[in-house]
Amino acid sequence: MQLKTLLFISHTPSENTAILANSCMAAIDSFTEDLIITHKSSGDVVSQDVLACDGLLLATTENIGYMAGLTKDLFDRCYYEWLGTTDGLPTAVYIRAGLDGTATSRAISQIASGLSWRLIRPPLILKGDYIQQFEEQVAELGGAFSAGLESGLF
Ligand SMILES: Cc1cc2nc3c(=O)[nH]c(=O)nc-3n(C[C@H](O)[C@H](O)[C@H](O)COP(=O)(O)O)c2cc1C
Numbered sequence: 001m002q003l004k005t006l007l008f009i010s011h012t013p014s015e016n017t018a019i020l021a022n023s024c025m026a027a028i029d030s031f032t033e034d035l036i037i038t039h040k041s042s043g044d045v046v047s048q049d050v051l052a053c054d055g056l057l058l059a060t061t062e063n064i065g066y067m068a069g070l071t072k073d074l075f076d077r078c079y080y081e082w083l084g085t086t087d088g089l090p091t092a093v094y095i096r097a098g099l100d101g102t103a104t105s106r107a108i109s110q111i112a113s114g115l116s117w118r119l120i121r122p123p124l125i126l127k128g129d130y131i132q133q134f135e136e137q138v139a140e141l142g143g144a145f146s147a148g149l150e151s152g153l154f
Pocket residue numbers: 014015016017061062063064065066096097098099100101130
């Protein structure tokens with residue numbers, strides 16, 4: 001049986017966002033046994049990473065009313081290599097947003113739609129002052145997504 005690959009792309013410019021990525025990774029690790037997990041920062045991702053994965057978990061912050069620059073840069077660099085080659089890619093998204101997050105959610109949903117990626121649920125927005133509950137929310141998302149990918153649900 002060919003093992004599936006989950007690609008986790010995170011942008012972690014702060015201590016809180018690094019904690020969130022670690023919580024998400026810990027849940028992925030604990031919910032799966034037979035999944036190849038690749039975790040990369042958005043700036044380090046090349047188009048081939050997504051072409052080679054079976055599921056994508058994308059974490060970004062919202063800055064100045066849009067997704068983080070390094071997240072946008074990823075789409076700027078790779079969009080046309082993914083267009084038509086990644087149709088149906090199961091995708092989950094979480095957004096750390098100190099104030100809002102809706103513009104980033106809308107933009108990523110539109111880009112995912114343009115690429116024919118399959119968002120397994122609407123982007124999770126972690127909005128407002130940081131609370132520990134965010135860690136449980138990203139863990140739930142990471143665990144559900146990875147377990148579903150491994151089991152063939154997605
Ligand atoms: C320059 C700058 C611009 C920001 N703009 C937004 C914004 O437009 N919308 C929003 O929801 N949060 C905004 N934030 C807050 C960040 O989303 C938040 O600080 C980031 O996700 C890291 O989370 P943390 O503060 O819990 O570490 C901004 C932060 C910075 C530093």
